[in-house]
Amino acid sequence: MSDDISLLRRSFVAGLLCAPAAVSAAPLIDLDRGVGLFNGGGRITGTRDERRMLNLYTQEASVASEELQFSGISVGSHPMKLRLQNANTDERLVIDLPGSLRMGQAVGHRLNHFLRDWRKDEVLPIDQKVLDDLIKISGSFATPGKVRDIRITSGYRTRETNELLRQRGYGVARNSLHMVGKAIDFSLPGINIRELSIKAQEFCGGGVGTYSTFVHIDSGSARRWAA
Numbered sequence: 001m002s003d004d005i006s007l008l009r010r011s012f013v014a015g016l017l018c019a020p021a022a023v024s025a026a027p028l029i030d031l032d033r034g035v036g037l038f039n040g041g042g043r044i045t046g047t048r049d050e051r052r053m054l055n056l057y058t059q060e061a062s063v064a065s066e067e068l069q070f071s072g073i074s075v076g077s078h079p080m081k082l083r084l085q086n087a088n089t090d091e092r093l094v095i096d097l098p099g100s101l102r103m104g105q106a107v108g109h110r111l112n113h114f115l116r117d118w119r120k121d122e123v124l125p126i127d128q129k130v131l132d133d134l135i136k137i138s139g140s141f142a143t144p145g146k147v148r149d150i151r152i153t154s155g156y157r158t159r160e161t162n163e164l165l166r167q168r169g170y171g172v173a174r175n176s177l178h179m180v181g182k183a184i185d186f187s188l189p190g191i192n193i194r195e196l197s198i199k200a201q202e203f204c205g206g207g208v209g210t211y212s213t214f215v216h217i218d219s220g221s222a223r224r225w226a227a
Contacts, residue, residue: 078144082135087153089118094147097135115155115184119164124156124181129206129219134184136203137217141191153185153214154178171227177207183218185211197226 084093093114095107103111111131116123134150142148157165157178165172177183188196197210200217207223209216 080135080139080142081147082138082150083147084114084150084152086114086118087151091118103131103135115152115181117156117158117161119161120158122156122158126155126184127180127182127219130182130184130217133200133204133206133217133219134186137196137200138188140199140203141188141196149189151187151189151214153187155184156181177218177220182220183207183216185214185216187214 080097082095082097084095085091091114093110095110097103097107108125108128108131112125113123115126138148138150155178157176159179162172162174162176162179166174178185187193193210193213193215196215197208200208200215201224204217205222206220207216207218207225209224210226212227
């Protein structure tokens with residue numbers, strides 16, 4: 001009997017000594033359920049830092065994936081506030097960009113809606129390269145701490161709208177890149193069109209057209225023209 005008791009004691013002590021190793025070998029976060037080893041179930045508990053750690057594979061993952069959908073561009077290291085105005089409807093949109101000038105998904109959606117065909121009220125996602133170029137060009141004229149105004153003449157255009165403008169003699173191309181969301185016509189209040197055109201040609205790798213009241217940029221082949 002004494003031998004049996006001694007054996008049980010030794011087994012119990014051995015179990016206690018092995019427990020820390022077993023715990024340390026277990027994952028701190030259950031990647032399948034998004035919970036921690038010590039939180040006792042699906043609800044996240046503990047201090048704020050512990051909750052943030054546990055959220056690494058859940059809530060914060062959605063933020064990371066959102067940022068990856070929009071390219072980051074570098075013009076300066078300071079945040080920038082843009083105030084867009086539709087030259088046709090006087091509709092306005094204010095957006096804030098961080099120092100990295102990286103757009104989040106929500107900002108992208110708002111820009112796509114703002115740049116819609118306002119005559120047909122139809123939205124088409126604008127090519128990210130054109131949006132990047134618009135921000136780079138505008139950012140080069142921005143002053144830290146001040147709002148940079150942008151006047152939009154045209155963004156996305158449906159085929160019907162494009163044909164209407166052609167018939168009215170606006171010099172619109174039959175197969176305009178506006179119809180596929182790859183072109184924007186704009187100006188910057190207070191900035192001379194010629195100066196804006198020079199800066200657009202510096203930043204934009206696609207087409208740049210200079211008109212009397214606005215500059216056209218697109219993500220097509222590299223072209224330069226004046227009208």
